[in-house]
Amino acid sequence: MKKKLSIVDIANALNVSKTTISFILNGRAQEKRIGAELVEKVMKYVAEVGYKANSLAKSLRTGKSNTIGLMVEDISNPFFASIARLIEDRAYKNGYKIIYCSTDNDTQKTQDLINMFRDRHVDGYIIAPPEGIEEDIESLIKDGMPVVLFDRHLPNVSTDFIEVDNLFSTYNATRHLIDQGFKNIAFVTFASHQTQMVDRVKGYQDAINSGGLEATVKEIVFNQDEALIMNPLRDFMKANPQLDAILFGTNHIGTCGLKIMQELGKKAPTDIAVISFDDYDVFELHSPPVTAISQPVEEIADNVISVLLEKLNDSSVSTKPQSIILKTDLKIRNSSLKGVS
Amino acid sequence: MKKKLSIVDIANALNVSKTTISFILNGRAQEKRIGAELVEKVMKYVAEVGYKANSLAKSLRTGKSNTIGLMVEDISNPFFASIARLIEDRAYKNGYKIIYCSTDNDTQKTQDLINMFRDRHVDGYIIAPPEGIEEDIESLIKDGMPVVLFDRHLPNVSTDFIEVDNLFSTYNATRHLIDQGFKNIAFVTFASHQTQMVDRVKGYQDAINSGGLEATVKEIVFNQDEALIMNPLRDFMKANPQLDAILFGTNHIGTCGLKIMQELGKKAPTDIAVISFDDYDVFELHSPPVTAISQPVEEIADNVISVLLEKLNDSSVSTKPQSIILKTDLKIRNSSLKGVS
DNA sequence: AAACCAAAATAAATCGTTTTAGCATATAAT
DNA sequence: ATTATATGCTAAAACGATTTATTTTGGTTT
Numbered sequence: 001m002k003k004k005l006s007i008v009d010i011a012n013a014l015n016v017s018k019t020t021i022s023f024i025l026n027g028r029a030q031e032k033r034i035g036a037e038l039v040e041k042v043m044k045y046v047a048e049v050g051y052k053a054n055s056l057a058k059s060l061r062t063g064k065s066n067t068i069g070l071m072v073e074d075i076s077n078p079f080f081a082s083i084a085r086l087i088e089d090r091a092y093k094n095g096y097k098i099i100y101c102s103t104d105n106d107t108q109k110t111q112d113l114i115n116m117f118r119d120r121h122v123d124g125y126i127i128a129p130p131e132g133i134e135e136d137i138e139s140l141i142k143d144g145m146p147v148v149l150f151d152r153h154l155p156n157v158s159t160d161f162i163e164v165d166n167l168f169s170t171y172n173a174t175r176h177l178i179d180q181g182f183k184n185i186a187f188v189t190f191a192s193h194q195t196q197m198v199d200r201v202k203g204y205q206d207a208i209n210s211g212g213l214e215a216t217v218k219e220i221v222f223n224q225d226e227a228l229i230m231n232p233l234r235d236f237m238k239a240n241p242q243l244d245a246i247l248f249g250t251n252h253i254g255t256c257g258l259k260i261m262q263e264l265g266k267k268a269p270t271d272i273a274v275i276s277f278d279d280y281d282v283f284e285l286h287s288p289p290v291t292a293i294s295q296p297v298e299e300i301a302d303n304v305i306s307v308l309l310e311k312l313n314d315s316s317v318s319t320k321p322q323s324i325i326l327k328t329d330l331k332i333r334n335s336s337l338k339g340v341s
Numbered sequence: 342m343k344k345k346l347s348i349v350d351i352a353n354a355l356n357v358s359k360t361t362i363s364f365i366l367n368g369r370a371q372e373k374r375i376g377a378e379l380v381e382k383v384m385k386y387v388a389e390v391g392y393k394a395n396s397l398a399k400s401l402r403t404g405k406s407n408t409i410g411l412m413v414e415d416i417s418n419p420f421f422a423s424i425a426r427l428i429e430d431r432a433y434k435n436g437y438k439i440i441y442c443s444t445d446n447d448t449q450k451t452q453d454l455i456n457m458f459r460d461r462h463v464d465g466y467i468i469a470p471p472e473g474i475e476e477d478i479e480s481l482i483k484d485g486m487p488v489v490l491f492d493r494h495l496p497n498v499s500t501d502f503i504e505v506d507n508l509f510s511t512y513n514a515t516r517h518l519i520d521q522g523f524k525n526i527a528f529v530t531f532a533s534h535q536t537q538m539v540d541r542v543k544g545y546q547d548a549i550n551s552g553g554l555e556a557t558v559k560e561i562v563f564n565q566d567e568a569l570i571m572n573p574l575r576d577f578m579k580a581n582p583q584l585d586a587i588l589f590g591t592n593h594i595g596t597c598g599l600k601i602m603q604e605l606g607k608k609a610p611t612d613i614a615v616i617s618f619d620d621y622d623v624f625e626l627h628s629p630p631v632t633a634i635s636q637p638v639e640e641i642a643d644n645v646i647s648v649l650l651e652k653l654n655d656s657s658v659s660t661k662p663q664s665i666i667l668k669t670d671l672k673i674r675n676s677s678l679k680g681v682s
Numbered sequence: 683a684a685a686c687c688a689a690a691a692t693a694a695a696t697c698g699t700t701t702t703a704g705c706a707t708a709t710a711a712t
Numbered sequence: 713a714t715t716a717t718a719t720g721c722t723a724a725a726a727c728g729a730t731t732t733a734t735t736t737t738g739g740t741t742t
Contacts, residue, residue: 038691
C-alpha cells in the first residue's frame, strides 16, 4: 500500500516550495512569473510520479467540490433513469461528478437529502421537487446556490426550471381520443398537487369540455408497495365498465393499468383504448402497441445541464430565472379504427 | 446568506476549547472524562444554533468520507436501476452516500472513473466490472480498499462478489424449451468474455448437448446506438427461419428481439418461443407474456451492501473473500402447448 | 556606492476538523 | 510533606491543499 503523494512530497523532491508547485499546477505560472524551465521540470516530475491533488483538501480550501447533487423521484423509474444517465454523461464531460438520490416525493426525506448535499458542499442542485419543499429550495437560492428544477416547478419559488408542456400534451392526447369517437374517457393518475400533475389534469379536462363530454378523474395515492396501487385501480376499472378509453398520467400508473387489463382479460384498444404519459419499451412492445406521450428526455437533460453549468460559471450575474418548456410527442400507435362495442 | 458556523464559533460562544466540543460531539465525552453539565450545555447550544460539522474537513482529517462508489453497466437499464435504487436505500440507512456512474463496459472509462472515486476518497467500491479491469481492481484491493463485485466476477482477482447461478439458469431455461418439444433453439446474446455471459452460453450449450440438439449461438456486438444492435439481429432472424425458439442473454437484447419479431410479424410463442434473461415489465406485459429468468434483485442488493458494510466496519480482519451465488427464478409464462409449425 | 526595480520564489496563514500530548487541580496514598 | 492517581479540560499539530504577503536575487539607475 504505497502512501499517496502530497504536494509537499513533490516540493521536497524537487527542492522547491509547495507554493510554487501549486501555482504551476493551477496554470498560474505565467501570471506568477515562474521560470519556464522550472515549470517544465515540475510538470515532468508530476506526470512521472502520477501525482494528483487531494480533492478534499482542495475543496476545503476553495469551497468548490465539483459535484452536482441530483434528486429524482425514483431512479428505478425508466423516465428518471434515462434522464439521470444523460445528465451524468454531460456532467462528467464538464468535470463534474454526480451524487444522486431518490426522493420518493417524500418531503421529509427530501429535506434530509438537501441537508446532506449541503453538508457535502455540492456546487449545484438539480431537483425534481416534491410538494412542500418550497422553503428549503428558497433557502438554498438565498444562500446563492445554483438550483435547477425539472419535470415540475414550484409556482411560488423564482428559479430556473425545465419541463414539458403538460397541459397541451394531455389536451392533445384527449382530443385524439375524442376525434376517434371515444365517448367515455377517464383520466387516471397519481394524487398530487405538483405542477405537472395539475397541468395534466387540466389539459384533460379542457379537452373533455371542448368535446362536450363528461370528465372522470381517478386519483390513486402513490405507494412503494405496488399492490396498494393495483387494488384501487382494479376496483375503479371494475366499477366503471362503461369506459371506452383511459388516459394514464404517468408511465408507472400506465403500466399498472395494463397489468390490470391483462388480469381482467381486457384488450387495448378493442375493449378499452389506452394512452399513457411517458413513452417506454413496455408501450412500444405491447401488442398491440400503446399510444404514448413521449417526453424529449435528451432535450430535457441537455437543457438542465446547460442551464446549471451557465449558473455555475458566472454565479456573479444573477439574470432572470429561465423557464424552459419543451414539446412532447404523441406517439400514435393503435391508430386503428375505433373498435368499441 | 448567513455564514456557516464552525466548531470554533461554538467554542468561542461557550468559552470552551474546540477540542472539548469535538470530543463531546463525537460521543467521546465519557471516555475523555468531560463533566456532565458541560456536555449538556454544549449539546443544547449546538442543537439550538443548528451546528453541523463540515464533512469535508472531517474527511480530510479522518480519511473517511462516508461515501460509496457504485459502478453499474448502465443506470438506465432497469436491472441495474433497480439494484442501484435498493443499494442507495440501504446505504443511506447506514449513513453512507452513493456516488454512481455507468461504465458502458468501457475499460478506459471505468479506469477513469475508478481514479475519480479514488480521488474523492470513497470508503468502498461496488462494481459490476467490465473486461480488462483486473489490474485496477487488484491495485484497489492491494491498497486496502473494500471492494465488492456483483453481476459478474473476475476469475483471476480474489475478492468478494455476488452473482446468480448463470450456468444453471440458462441450462434450466433451455431444458424447459426442450421439454416442451422445441428442436431449433438459438441463444442470442451480447458478445462478451465476462463471466456471467460465458456461464450463460455454457448453460445453454450443456442443455442443448444433453438433449442431443444442435447449438446456434449468435453474438451481437454491444453498441449505444440501438440501430447497430437491431440490424445484425434482424439479419440473423431472417437468415434462420428454421428456429422455433430463442433464448436471449439479457433483458436489453431480449427487448430488441421482441421489437424485431414485432417488425417481422412473428408472434411469441406460436411462431417462435422466447425466453429472456432478466425479468421486467416488458416481458410480464407482453401479450402473450414472455417467460423470463428473473434475478433476485433485492437479495443481490442486500448481499452486496451487507458484505460491503462488513468490510467497512472491520477492515482489520481480512477473512477469505466471499463468493455468494444466488438462485434465479424461471418465470414460466407462455407455458401453453408448443405451437410450432 | 547607494537606491531602486523587476523577476523568481517562498513563508506563513487559512479552510474546519480530529487527535496527541499535556496542563492544572484535587484527592488519596506513602 | 511528598508522591501518585484521577479528573476535567485544552494547546497545538496534523490532514493537504490555496492564497496572501514577503523575501531573495541580480541587474539598472542615479
